[in-house]
Amino acid sequence: MKMPRAILLLPLLLIAAGCATPEARIRRHPEIFASFPPDVQAQVRQGHIALGFSPAAVRMALGEPDRIYRRATTNGINEVWAYTAYDYRTAPQYATVFAPAAEPWPGAGFAPGVVLVEIHQPNEYEALRIEFEGDRVKAIEALKR
Numbered sequence: 001m002k003m004p005r006a007i008l009l010l011p012l013l014l015i016a017a018g019c020a021t022p023e024a025r026i027r028r029h030p031e032i033f034a035s036f037p038p039d040v041q042a043q044v045r046q047g048h049i050a051l052g053f054s055p056a057a058v059r060m061a062l063g064e065p066d067r068i069y070r071r072a073t074t075n076g077i078n079e080v081w082a083y084t085a086y087d088y089r090t091a092p093q094y095a096t097v098f099a100p101a102a103e104p105w106p107g108a109g110f111a112p113g114v115v116l117v118e119i120h121q122p123n124e125y126e127a128l129r130i131e132f133e134g135d136r137v138k139a140i141e142a143l144k145r
Contacts, residue, residue, distance in 0.1 A: 022047045025060050032056055049130065053137045058130060071131065078133050085127035093119045 022044055026033045033041060036057055043050060044061040053061075058081065065081035072078075095117050098110040131139040 020063065022061055025063065029060065033060060036060075049137065049140065051137050051140065054135055055132060058137065062128075065130075067126075073133075075133065078131050078138065081130045081132070082126045083128040083130075084124050086122050086124055089121050089123055090118050091121055092116055 026045070033044065036044065040050075040053065040057055044057055047061050049058050049061050062083060066084040067082040069080040069082065070077050071080050093116070094114055097113050097115055099113050100110060125143065127143050127145075129139075129141040130137055131141070
C-alpha cells in the first residue's frame, strides 16, 4: 500500500513549524532563556524585542535572521540582522491551454485555447532590521506597511 507524499511530509512540516515559534525555541534552549532578566523573558515569550537585547535574546524571540549585513560606522563595524516577510499578490495572466476539440471538428484531437488565470505571486520584503553595536541591540528598523 503506497502512502501519499503529503502524508509522509506532514511530520517534517510539523517539526519545522514547531521550531518557528518563541515557545519552541525556549523549550529547545531553557538554560539560555533562564539567563534573561524577567522583563526580557516576558518580551521574548511574546516574540518581541527591544533596544539593549543581546543576540541570544533576539534569536530566542525571532529565530535566525534571514540575512546578516556588516555596517561600518565611526565606532567600528556593526552587525545588522534582517528578517524577511512575505505577502502574496494575485495577478491575472493569460495562458495557452490545449483542450479536447469538440464540434465542428470531431476527431481533431486537441485544440489550443487561451484562458485567463489568476497567478498567486509571493513578494518577499525585509520587514525588520536589527543593528547590534557590540553585543547589544542599538537600533530597530521596521518597515511600515
